[in-house]
Amino acid sequence: MKINKNYQKLEDSYLFSTIAKKVSEYSKANPDKNIIRLGIGDVTLPLSKTVVKAMQDAVAEMGQKETFRGYGPEQGYDFLREAVQKYYQSRNTKVEIEEIFISDGAKSDVGNILDLFDKDNTVLVPDPVYPVYVDTNTMAGRKIIYAEANESNGFLPMPDKSQKVDIIYICSPNNPTGAVYNKEQLKEWVDYALENEAVILYDAAYECFITDKNLPRSIYEIEGAKKCAIEFCSLSKTAGFTGTRCGYTIVPDDLVVDGIHLRKMWLRRQTTKFNGVPYIVQRGAQAVFSEEAQEEIKQAIDYYRENAKVIADTMDAKGIWYTGGKHSPYIWLKCPNGMDSWEFFDKLLNEIQVVGTPGAGFGKNGKNFFRLTSFGDKAKTKEAMERFSKLF
Amino acid sequence: MKINKNYQKLEDSYLFSTIAKKVSEYSKANPDKNIIRLGIGDVTLPLSKTVVKAMQDAVAEMGQKETFRGYGPEQGYDFLREAVQKYYQSRNTKVEIEEIFISDGAKSDVGNILDLFDKDNTVLVPDPVYPVYVDTNTMAGRKIIYAEANESNGFLPMPDKSQKVDIIYICSPNNPTGAVYNKEQLKEWVDYALENEAVILYDAAYECFITDKNLPRSIYEIEGAKKCAIEFCSLSKTAGFTGTRCGYTIVPDDLVVDGIHLRKMWLRRQTTKFNGVPYIVQRGAQAVFSEEAQEEIKQAIDYYRENAKVIADTMDAKGIWYTGGKHSPYIWLKCPNGMDSWEFFDKLLNEIQVVGTPGAGFGKNGKNFFRLTSFGDKAKTKEAMERFSKLF
Numbered sequence: 001m002k003i004n005k006n007y008q009k010l011e012d013s014y015l016f017s018t019i020a021k022k023v024s025e026y027s028k029a030n031p032d033k034n035i036i037r038l039g040i041g042d043v044t045l046p047l048s049k050t051v052v053k054a055m056q057d058a059v060a061e062m063g064q065k066e067t068f069r070g071y072g073p074e075q076g077y078d079f080l081r082e083a084v085q086k087y088y089q090s091r092n093t094k095v096e097i098e099e100i101f102i103s104d105g106a107k108s109d110v111g112n113i114l115d116l117f118d119k120d121n122t123v124l125v126p127d128p129v130y131p132v133y134v135d136t137n138t139m140a141g142r143k144i145i146y147a148e149a150n151e152s153n154g155f156l157p158m159p160d161k162s163q164k165v166d167i168i169y170i171c172s173p174n175n176p177t178g179a180v181y182n183k184e185q186l187k188e189w190v191d192y193a194l195e196n197e198a199v200i201l202y203d204a205a206y207e208c209f210i211t212d213k214n215l216p217r218s219i220y221e222i223e224g225a226k227k228c229a230i231e232f233c234s235l236s237k238t239a240g241f242t243g244t245r246c247g248y249t250i251v252p253d254d255l256v257v258d259g260i261h262l263r264k265m266w267l268r269r270q271t272t273k274f275n276g277v278p279y280i281v282q283r284g285a286q287a288v289f290s291e292e293a294q295e296e297i298k299q300a301i302d303y304y305r306e307n308a309k310v311i312a313d314t315m316d317a318k319g320i321w322y323t324g325g326k327h328s329p330y331i332w333l334k335c336p337n338g339m340d341s342w343e344f345f346d347k348l349l350n351e352i353q354v355v356g357t358p359g360a361g362f363g364k365n366g367k368n369f370f371r372l373t374s375f376g377d378k379a380k381t382k383e384a385m386e387r388f389s390k391l392f
Numbered sequence: 393m394k395i396n397k398n399y400q401k402l403e404d405s406y407l408f409s410t411i412a413k414k415v416s417e418y419s420k421a422n423p424d425k426n427i428i429r430l431g432i433g434d435v436t437l438p439l440s441k442t443v444v445k446a447m448q449d450a451v452a453e454m455g456q457k458e459t460f461r462g463y464g465p466e467q468g469y470d471f472l473r474e475a476v477q478k479y480y481q482s483r484n485t486k487v488e489i490e491e492i493f494i495s496d497g498a499k500s501d502v503g504n505i506l507d508l509f510d511k512d513n514t515v516l517v518p519d520p521v522y523p524v525y526v527d528t529n530t531m532a533g534r535k536i537i538y539a540e541a542n543e544s545n546g547f548l549p550m551p552d553k554s555q556k557v558d559i560i561y562i563c564s565p566n567n568p569t570g571a572v573y574n575k576e577q578l579k580e581w582v583d584y585a586l587e588n589e590a591v592i593l594y595d596a597a598y599e600c601f602i603t604d605k606n607l608p609r610s611i612y613e614i615e616g617a618k619k620c621a622i623e624f625c626s627l628s629k630t631a632g633f634t635g636t637r638c639g640y641t642i643v644p645d646d647l648v649v650d651g652i653h654l655r656k657m658w659l660r661r662q663t664t665k666f667n668g669v670p671y672i673v674q675r676g677a678q679a680v681f682s683e684e685a686q687e688e689i690k691q692a693i694d695y696y697r698e699n700a701k702v703i704a705d706t707m708d709a710k711g712i713w714y715t716g717g718k719h720s721p722y723i724w725l726k727c728p729n730g731m732d733s734w735e736f737f738d739k740l741l742n743e744i745q746v747v748g749t750p751g752a753g754f755g756k757n758g759k760n761f762f763r764l765t766s767f768g769d770k771a772k773t774k775e776a777m778e779r780f781s782k783l784f
Binding site for chain 1 (some may be wrong): 393394395397399400402405434436437438439440441443444447448451452454455456457459460461462463464474496497500503504507508509510512513522524527528531557559588589591632634635636637640649650652654657660661663664665666667668669670672673749754
């Protein structure tokens with residue numbers, strides 16, 4: 001039996017385990033110090049009241065023979081797909097029910113969508129990048145090239161028309177940089193994909209943080225996108241579902257390659273290799289889109305937005321260059337004095353007991369950059385920024 | 393962009409949609425007739441009281457900041473892995489915590505485990521077979537050969553030593569046939585796998601139906617299995633989790649291929665392409681293994697066992713040859729009078745309004761066989777068998 005040798009090409013993912021180790025060692029050596037963590041990409045506010053009620057009701061249903069539900073449709077219950085459709089509708093974007101696939105989160109679908117593509121495709125990712133886009137393709141043995149994201153392009157790389165690529169990853173608002181593409185920029189990417197007969201894998205996990213009505217929250221706000229883009233959405237950051245697991249993936253009817261509808265391929269993949277998201281979770285997700293929950297959820301998102309503003313304002317006050325912070329829970333700052341990101345990490349940990357994520361963990365273009373997140377506690381975020389201000 | 397052309401080799405899966413269509417048409421034409429469905433492979437009894445309580449508590453925790461949980465470890469929380477370890481322990485089978493991976497069900501893991509293997513491996517499945525084993529490998533472009541299961545071997549094929557294979561699927565108790573391997577037979581398979589340096593993918597989804605203490609409920613009861621087998625377990629039939637989604641996959645430390653530990657590969661695959669099972673569901677699953685729930689669950693399994701006995705007794709009374717029914721929720725019967733399985737399906741639907749699953753849907757060796765399931769309502773199952781008795 002032959003194993004998949006591509007796994008040996010994977011780099012060991014040391015980033016978060018190295019961070020955890022350093023923090024743990026520091027903490028043991030300095031038990032009196034109060035460490036504030038601004039590196040986590042995880043939410044901290046609980047599920048909204050309305051969502052909790054919906055799931056309690058659903059759990060109760062599952063305990064009674066008359067209302068018990070067994071296997072559901074793999075692509076998700078219509079009650080949830082309709083809620084998703086309405087959510088798009090509210091932003092004047094038309095999506096058909098059959099184009100909507102309920103997922104257990106963007107991470108699973110972003111990885112599994114690759115089943116539909118031949119090994120022999122060139123993948124384009126930005127640098128810096130969310131490591132999953134790279135690793136999942138390395139596992140499949142695909143060739144990966146990088147679009148340079150840097151200070152001069154505001155970490156918003158544009159197409160290189162001299163390059164032919166087949167699979168294009170766009171995450172906007174971006175993880176780790178928080179940078180957001182506008183409509184004109186996305187139109188360039190869509191046109192480039194159409195010209196190259198490439199597919200765009202559009203990660204919209206952070207779309208709910210956008211506050212500017214002119215900034216696109218879905219790739220389908222761009223003309224032509226239905227012919228070339230698959231969109232991955234998640235309730236993780238939107239509704240605090242990181243531990244509850246629900247999202248939705250849009251595979252348009254118009255996305256046709258060599259006469260084959262990718263939507264039908266994805267349906268086949270999911271009906272063969274997946275058994276759907278738990279009924280209880282789907283009821284919780286349906287509740288997310290209700291008016292009441294949308295109000296509760298807005299409060300949570302605003303809470304994170306305020307943290308982001310506190311961090312961004314501190315950077316502004318210190319004259320530190322950064323992206324993000326405005327339409328994103330991430331702030332991607334340029335390390336002062338040309339510091340290396342791991343040096344900067346050590347400095348912050350040792351001198352002010354604040355933990356962030358070194359940009360080098362996301363690619364070579366992150367070498368002198370640093371990610372801070374706004375998902376933490378409000379008071380602690382303020383304190384961290386007070387400490388930061390004193391240091392610089 | 394090149395799509396995965398292997399998808400075009402997939403046969404359209406007409407089995408259940410054809411059945412649904414025939415039943416729907418009959419029902420419309422005969423609205424007064426009472427149709428009894430014995431074809432479904434889905435449970436009908438609700439979640440146990442203890443499990444419901446555990447999930448209600450977990451939902452409540454998720455609604456409070458102090459007890460809210462975000463991302464969990466992708467391989468599952470230790471509280472659940474420990475419960476699984478104890479469950480194996482209670483049957484004198486030793487499994488280490490790190491060998492246990494909590495899944496959202498056997499179907500996902502049985503499909504996704506194939507990521508670890510090269511395309512260039514020969515797959516061995518039985519005929520008849522659960523179609524997922526075939527389709528997932530067709531999608532990957534692998535060569536598939538069939539082990540003949542038939543009346544003469546009691547639908548328990550044994551290794552063909554003249555064949556070299558790399559990936560071996562064993563489902564015991566079997567879907568669709570209900571046949572169960574004994575320890576000696578599994579030892580032959582394990583020895584064959586070790587000789588061929590092949591891996592066994594052991595589907596134990598129905599192990600809870602086994603009542604004979606001498607019959608193995610885990611492949612790891614067989615010496616040498618830790619070196620060559622991955623075991624997939626599910627709470628779907630055990631605890632009624634078909635719509636709640638939880639199972640566990642065992643990848644042993646000793647399963648090493650070309651010096652690579654498959655367990656580490658699987659951990660890497662899951663940490664890269666999966667974000668874990670919902671916390672709420674994991675608490676429900678943990679509750680499944682509690683003493684109270686085990687009592688409640690036993691009642692549910694006994695309910696299905698009684699249905700299986702009613703069906704099996706009817707076959708005995710009619711002198712109809714079958715496998716299953718004893719340590720399985722499935723009865724795989726030989727169609728009377730050499731009938732073709734679709735003919736038999738039509739006869740049962742039209743003459744006595746009983747729905748089952750034609751064996752042809754599972755492979756050529758099912759052509760003259762038929763699957764009945766014990767997951768339905770007790771009274772309806774009895775009535776169905778009364779009607780059956782009158783017909784033959």
